[in-house]
């Protein structure tokens with residue numbers, strides 16, 4: 702396994718502290734998802750890894766001198782009047798690519814992203830999902846080592862999310878290293894190798910093999926009459942349902958969040974009654 706980035710003890714503060722002492726390695730070919738509530742610092746972490754934002758403390762070591770990292774922001778500009786082909790061409794030229802390189806690259810990207818039939822249409826007429834695709838294609842022009850995607854599925858309908866997720870899966874199969882910030886719990890589970898949660902607790906991360914991940918973990922806990930408000934602030938809870946007149950809670954949780962949620966339940970005085978995994982509801 703080749704490590705591309707080694708981040709050591711990152712802390713980022715604005716008016717508040719977003720995260721502290723976060724250490725993270727990014728390895729070639731893996732897909733890493735960064736989850737967390739709104740404002741937990743997912744975008745900021747991606748920007749730090751991309752070199753766009755400085756951490757308050759900590760170091761980022763790039764393990765290859767000519768490492769190319771492409772960052773795709775959440776929102777693509779609304780008013781681009783170029784066609785998809787023109788836009789990709791000009792962006793490629795700005796990045797120093799030659800005309801022949803770009804001709805091949807743009808054709809293959811349009812095919813890969815299923816936008817061939819739209820190549821001559823102006824981007825400002827595109828749907829949100831199509832604009833998102835152009836943003837990712839632009840980031841791929843220079844054949845980056847690492848693709849950083851900030852909430853790529855945000856605001857897209859389910860069909861478009863599925864389409865984009867399947868394209869990202871293909872990129873993974875082609876060996877691309879991808880870090881994706883995503884607050885939607887049910888997304889990327891089938892392609893992700895590692896999940897990281899940002900939140901009020903110290904960072905948690907866990908490895909699991911792609912494709913072998915259970916869909917969800919079901920936890921049943923006796924609440925011992927404790928209030929469960931703390932569950933609202935924890936990333937990874939898909940669903941919760943009180944049973945036995947509210948004395949017992951059944952939680953459906955994301956697999957990578959299960960350790961953290963079990964710990965929180967125990968720390969808040971609940972007793973775990975049962976725990977099992979389910980592939981589909």
Ligand SMILES: Nc1ncnc2c1ncn2[C@@H]1O[C@H](COP(=O)(O)OP(=O)(O)OP(=O)(O)O)[C@@H](O)[C@H]1O
Nearest residue numbers: 715716719737738739740741742743744745746884
């Ligand atoms: N340049 C900045 N200056 C000051 N505060 C900032 C700056 N960038 C981000 N913040 C603040 O840091 C916090 C985390 O922002 P960030 O966008 O990283 O979170 P996020 O987890 O990606 O959120 P979301 O899911 O809403 O996109 C927010 O409160 C935001 O207002």
